[in-house]
Amino acid sequence: MLWDVTVIGGGIAGLCAAIAARRGGAAVRLLEAAPRPLRGGNARHGRNFRLTHETPLDYVPDTYTAAELRAELRCTTGDTDRALTELLIERADSIAGWLIDHGVHLQPPGTGVMPYSRRTAFPLGGGKAMINALYATANRMGVAISYDSEARSLQRAKDEGWTINVRSAGADAAIRTRSVVVCAGGPGADPAWLREKFGSAAEGWMVRGTPYSDGRLLDLLIAAGGCAIGDPTTCHVVPVDARGPQFDGGIVTRITSIPLGLVVDRSGARIDVAGAGSQPTHYAKWGPRIATCPGQLAYLILDTDGLARAAPSALAPITAPGLSDLAAMLAIDPAALLQNIDHFNATPANAARTITEPPFAAYPMRPGLTFVHYGIKVDPTMRVVQADGSRHDDLFAAGMIMAANVLRRGYLAGLGITLSAVFGQIAGEEAARHVRG
Amino acid sequence: MSAADPMLEAERVLRICSACMYCDGLCPVFPAIDGKHGFDLSDVSYLSNLCHNCQGCWHDCQYAPPHPFAVNLPATFAELRQRSYADHLWPPILGRAFRASSLAVPATVALALLISFALVLGTGSPEALRATHAGEGAFYRVLPWPAMAGLAAATFGWAVIAVTLATLRYWRTIAPKTTISEIVRALPVALSDIITLRHLGGGGPGCHDHDERTSQRRRILHHLTAGGFVLSGLSTIVASAYHHLLGVMAPYPVASLPVMLGLGGGVTMTIGAVGLLGLEAWADPAPSDRGETRLNVAFLILLALVGASGLAVLGFRSTPAMGLLLTTHLGLVFGLFAALPFSKALHAPFRAAALLRAAIDSQRRASARAPDAASDSP
Numbered sequence: 001m002l003w004d005v006t007v008i009g010g011g012i013a014g015l016c017a018a019i020a021a022r023r024g025g026a027a028v029r030l031l032e033a034a035p036r037p038l039r040g041g042n043a044r045h046g047r048n049f050r051l052t053h054e055t056p057l058d059y060v061p062d063t064y065t066a067a068e069l070r071a072e073l074r075c076t077t078g079d080t081d082r083a084l085t086e087l088l089i090e091r092a093d094s095i096a097g098w099l100i101d102h103g104v105h106l107q108p109p110g111t112g113v114m115p116y117s118r119r120t121a122f123p124l125g126g127g128k129a130m131i132n133a134l135y136a137t138a139n140r141m142g143v144a145i146s147y148d149s150e151a152r153s154l155q156r157a158k159d160e161g162w163t164i165n166v167r168s169a170g171a172d173a174a175i176r177t178r179s180v181v182v183c184a185g186g187p188g189a190d191p192a193w194l195r196e197k198f199g200s201a202a203e204g205w206m207v208r209g210t211p212y213s214d215g216r217l218l219d220l221l222i223a224a225g226g227c228a229i230g231d232p233t234t235c236h237v238v239p240v241d242a243r244g245p246q247f248d249g250g251i252v253t254r255i256t257s258i259p260l261g262l263v264v265d266r267s268g269a270r271i272d273v274a275g276a277g278s279q280p281t282h283y284a285k286w287g288p289r290i291a292t293c294p295g296q297l298a299y300l301i302l303d304t305d306g307l308a309r310a311a312p313s314a315l316a317p318i319t320a321p322g323l324s325d326l327a328a329m330l331a332i333d334p335a336a337l338l339q340n341i342d343h344f345n346a347t348p349a350n351a352a353r354t355i356t357e358p359p360f361a362a363y364p365m366r367p368g369l370t371f372v373h374y375g376i377k378v379d380p381t382m383r384v385v386q387a388d389g390s391r392h393d394d395l396f397a398a399g400m401i402m403a404a405n406v407l408r409r410g411y412l413a414g415l416g417i418t419l420s421a422v423f424g425q426i427a428g429e430e431a432a433r434h435v436r437g
Numbered sequence: 438m439s440a441a442d443p444m445l446e447a448e449r450v451l452r453i454c455s456a457c458m459y460c461d462g463l464c465p466v467f468p469a470i471d472g473k474h475g476f477d478l479s480d481v482s483y484l485s486n487l488c489h490n491c492q493g494c495w496h497d498c499q500y501a502p503p504h505p506f507a508v509n510l511p512a513t514f515a516e517l518r519q520r521s522y523a524d525h526l527w528p529p530i531l532g533r534a535f536r537a538s539s540l541a542v543p544a545t546v547a548l549a550l551l552i553s554f555a556l557v558l559g560t561g562s563p564e565a566l567r568a569t570h571a572g573e574g575a576f577y578r579v580l581p582w583p584a585m586a587g588l589a590a591a592t593f594g595w596a597v598i599a600v601t602l603a604t605l606r607y608w609r610t611i612a613p614k615t616t617i618s619e620i621v622r623a624l625p626v627a628l629s630d631i632i633t634l635r636h637l638g639g640g641g642p643g644c645h646d647h648d649e650r651t652s653q654r655r656r657i658l659h660h661l662t663a664g665g666f667v668l669s670g671l672s673t674i675v676a677s678a679y680h681h682l683l684g685v686m687a688p689y690p691v692a693s694l695p696v697m698l699g700l701g702g703g704v705t706m707t708i709g710a711v712g713l714l715g716l717e718a719w720a721d722p723a724p725s726d727r728g729e730t731r732l733n734v735a736f737l738i739l740l741a742l743v744g745a746s747g748l749a750v751l752g753f754r755s756t757p758a759m760g761l762l763l764t765t766h767l768g769l770v771f772g773l774f775a776a777l778p779f780s781k782a783l784h785a786p787f788r789a790a791a792l793l794r795a796a797i798d799s800q801r802r803a804s805a806r807a808p809d810a811a812s813d814s815p
Contacts, residue, residue: 033560037503044499105642112461112640113471124461124499124640132496132649244507244511252456312455312474314506 001030003144004435005428006177007162008151008217010034011041011210012127012417015134016424017431018143019102021181029175029347031149031166033212038248041185042209042371042400042416045250049119054091059096059106062118069119076410077349084405084423090234091422096121098425103133108200120414127417145267150330153183154180154220161394171323173246174197179394179431183424186400187215188235188372189247197232197372204296205418206240208254208368211247218401221376227387230374230404236411237287240349242297243315255363259309261302262344262355263365268327268336270344284351284411291367297428298365299330301341303357315360318383326360371416375404382427395432398427443516448585452510463493463607463640465795466510467741468802482524483611485517485738485786486791493639495724496649515726522783527602535779536653539731542780543730546739546772549592553768556584558761565761574686579760580767589769599778604786609796623796634659648720656702658712662740663708663785669747672698700751707744721723736781 007014010032014100028183032039052066066089074084100106104122107114114122118125121129139145140283146168148418150317161178189211194202224230244253259278263271273289276282290298302310308318320326323341327334345354377385377398382396406419451470454460455560462468466487470476476484492511500506534541557565557580570578577585630636635643637656676695679685689695714737717730746766753759788795 035503037501107462107640113458113468114461122462124462124642125493126457126498126499128459129497131492136650169480248456248499248504250499251459252453252506269484296713307474310474312472314453316452316474368614 001162001176001179003027003175004171004286005029005090005181005295005431006031006162006175007181007428008164009041009183009185009399009401010039010135010147011183011185011213011399011417012043012046012131012134012426013401013421014041014181015131015184015426016098016421017181017396017428018138019134019141020425020428021089021432022138022141022143022428024429025436026432027060027141028252029177029406030143030145031151031164031175032145032147033150034147034210035099036147037211038210039135040128040210041213043127043131043420045209045248046123046130046414046417047251048117048122049095050092050120050412050414051418052098053131054093057096058108058314059121060118060386061116067116069178070414073406074382074414076412078188078409080408081405087380087420087426088406088419091425095232095418095421095425099123099130099134099421103137104130105133106136106197117413121419151220152154152185154182154217154224156392166354179396179436180426181396181398181431182217182221182262182426183397183399183420183427184217184401185210185213185376186371187218187232188213188369190214190290191401195370197275198225198291201291201296204366205237205248206242206244206249206253206366206368208238208249209247210242213400218374218376221384221397221401225388227377227389228374229377229402230372230408232372232374234409236284236368236370236373237291238283238369239286239290239300241313241315242364242366243282249314249368251413252314253299254283254368255313255365256283257306257313258282258300260306260309260353261276261300262341263290263298263300264332264340266295266299266330268332268334268340270340271298280413283423287367296366297334300365301326301337301356301362302354302361303362304359304361305357306353306355307361311364317363319359323355323360326362330362330364347406348382370411371403373404373409374405375400375402378402378405378423380426381430382423383430394431396427396431398423404409412436438754440737443482443513443520447485447513447517447582448476450482450510450513451484452477453508454494454510457500459499460494460497461770463497464489464491464636465792465799466494466514469795469798478608482521482607483791483794485514485521486607486611486787487795488514488518488790489634489636490515490647490729491637491639491655492724493644493651496645498599500813504780506776511723512726518784518787519726519728519732522603522787524785525603525607526779526783527599527606530643531599531779538733538779539779542735542776544643544738545776546769550765550768550774552588553580553764553771554656555582556588557764560584566764567757569755569757570759573757575754576687576763585767588771592771596774596777599788600783603778604790606728607787611790613704613794613797619800620793623800625794626796627789627793627800630796638790645723646719648718654708655713655716656710658716659764660758661705661709662713662737663709665702665704665709665744666740668698668702669706669744670702672696674701691751693702693765695755700748701743703747703751707741707748710741710744711736714741732781737774739769739776739780744775753771761763 004026006029007018008031017027021027075227107124108124149168155163157163162180164175183432193215237253241253273285276285323333327337382398383391384395456472494510500508526532556662642651643653649673750762750766
């Protein structure tokens with residue numbers, strides 16, 4: 001069978017590409033590397049997505065204009081591909097409607113306990129609920145979905161299109177297709193890739209998202225002449241609980257209470273980040289700092305008042321009645337810890353933030369990788385741009401694998417899902433247009 | 438990573454949920470754990486009954502197995518919900534009957550059937566079961582009025598007393614420190630949630646009957662079952678008014694109010710209970726608890742039998758089958774009432790109590806809430 005469009009990757013970008021291509025009349029095959037229960041890439045861990053709107057809507061209050069999004073993007077990420085950024089901004093007002101039309105439920109503001117946000121909308125039940133709805137829609141529309149299906153190679157066919165070698169349940173098969181849309185996610189979840197880019201320090205890192213976003217397809221595209229974009233050593237890293245799982249810890253292992261206590265490394269020495277403050281952006285400053293600690297390990301020490309003010313986290317903190325006991329439980333030199341805490345208490349950043357009231361608590365922390373600002377260059381039709389500036393008219397990429405075209409550094413909340421959905425949609429439309437004419 | 442003790446497992450899972458909160462729009466369980474670090478027995482007893490088992494948080498969970506966190510909140514709550522029933526039953530000895538509900542309910546019903554047949558045979562001749570009875574008072578020629586009314590009053594009275602006391606015991610466990618005026622203000626919200634079964638809506642799209650897809654089937658079938666039960670009760674009340682106030686004895690003509698109410702109630706209750714049994718059979722076992730499934734099935738079969746036997750009495754009341762059908766129907770009704778205090782019926786008052794506490798708490802949250810600052814963190 002010769003497919004019109006084969007989408008590699010079943011996250012939000014891949015689903016939007018598959019649905020858009022199917023709507024364009026194409027025969028669509030979707031290859032998802034993960035097994036069914038773990039499908040959906042990192043959108044599974046997503047909570048909200050950014051959108052522009054001129055008026056309050058059922059699912060987002062007040063207004064958030066294209067001009068505001070443009071200004072915030074420029075301020076966060078600097079100079080990036082102007083045409084793609086404008087495309088993203090232009091489509092950011094229709095993405096919610098498109099998702100709703102394809103089965104996604106959005107949570108009305110004021111229900112539950114979600115925070116006020118005029119910039120983002122929240123899928124009811126979170127990212128996995130959104131993914132489930134889009135899979136159900138894709139399935140109903142006749143997209144042929146294969147799980148546990150890893151694309152191993154991508155070769156130009158002699159006559160037309162591409163041949164994809166797919167490994168599924170240990171068996172290899174060749175898939176013939178007129179066009180390919182690669183939505184396999186950004187790199188970073190492959191420990192070997194991380195070691196290659198970040199050296200041995202990467203061994204102490206955790207990956208907050210899916211292990212299937214392993215960068216192999218990005219490597220394939222680059223090896224086949226694709227033009228890389230961004231910096232493989234610039235990434236978004238936040239402190240996560242060192243006791244959490246190596247992959248897929250998502251939102252719940254993130255340690256958010258650093259401003260309420262003191263951070264020490266495993267020798268008991270105080271660690272600080274100048275200007276990290278207590279804004280939500282402090283996470284992204286602390287992650288890289290912990291990455292430079294010995295063993296990529298640090299401990300947040302809180303007293304009982306600090307713990308009471310901390311937001312809940314997935315794993316209960318390590319607690320002890322006294323600081324010496326706590327030091328022993330953490331295998332830190334008690335004298336060093338006590339001395340640093342005394343010093344910290346004597347020169348508190350603010351009066352409310354001393355570590356004095358027992359029992360004491362600690363969270364062991366490691367750097368948790370969210371994503372890397374590195375990917376493949378595309379043009380405004382999502383066609384992969386080759387290093388020589390040429391492009392195949394039947395090879396597309398969308399989603400986090402090409403996010404570095406518009407996001408060269410930093411992050412804006414909810415942008416990952418929005419850019420993946422928007423560019424996935426465009427890639428699917430273009431691929432269908434290419435094969436159906 | 439899951440813990441063997443259901444209480445420890447609940448603490449482990451709720452900690453993850455309270456750190457995540459992606460499900461906060463699905464049902465009131467999530468707002469109720471917002472910001473909480475620890476969960477005691479009272480919290481868990483409350484939360485497990487606040488859960489309506491729509492299973493939205495199972496299908497939407499990024500930490501469901503095969504994730505190492507292996508979060509399965511519906512199954513965790515289902516197990517603890519049964520424990521909360523057993524811990525609060527009155528008299529407490531019933532806790533034992535409850536733990537073997539799938540045996541105790543049929544055994545109680547069988548006993549009630551036996552007593553009914555024994556009374557019919559003991560107060561009349563065996564002929565009463567086979568003869569065709571017609572005209573006013575026909576039913577009482579099968580089972581004399583004092584016996585019928587006496588058994589009904591005894592079993593119904595027992596059910597009301599035992600269920601009420603169990604519910605009060607439960608309320609004492611979960612009740613916040615509150616005032617009458619706070620309760621009165623929360624009551625309209627709680628009543629509306631109870632009557633509309635709002636939380637079988639899973640935040641809007643409905644329950645998960647089998648997989649990721651949602652539907653309103655469970656909510657509709659529950660409305661039919663509960664509505665049918667209420668109509669049947671109304672039919673009995675109207676019939677006793679006919680009997681005592683108007684001096685007219687059953688059976689009543691088809692076009693009369695008691696029969697119309699009973700017919701409507703019987704049909705809807707039977708359809709609802711059979712439909713819910715179908716959903717139980719079709720349900721995904723992963724987020725379910727076998728003990729709760731048995732409890733549901735035992736109760737639903739009983740409701741379906743009561744409804745169907747009532748309809749059979751109406752359908753065949755002028756034939757010789759009436760005696761047998763009526764005795765069976767009465768036995769089932771007496772059995773239903775007798776078994777009520779240790780059956781799934783407890784979910785109704787317990788969930789109502791939990792919804793009342795949720796309404797009180799949410800009222801407090803609303804009045805305490807300062808205007809929130811924008812939070813747009815990755």
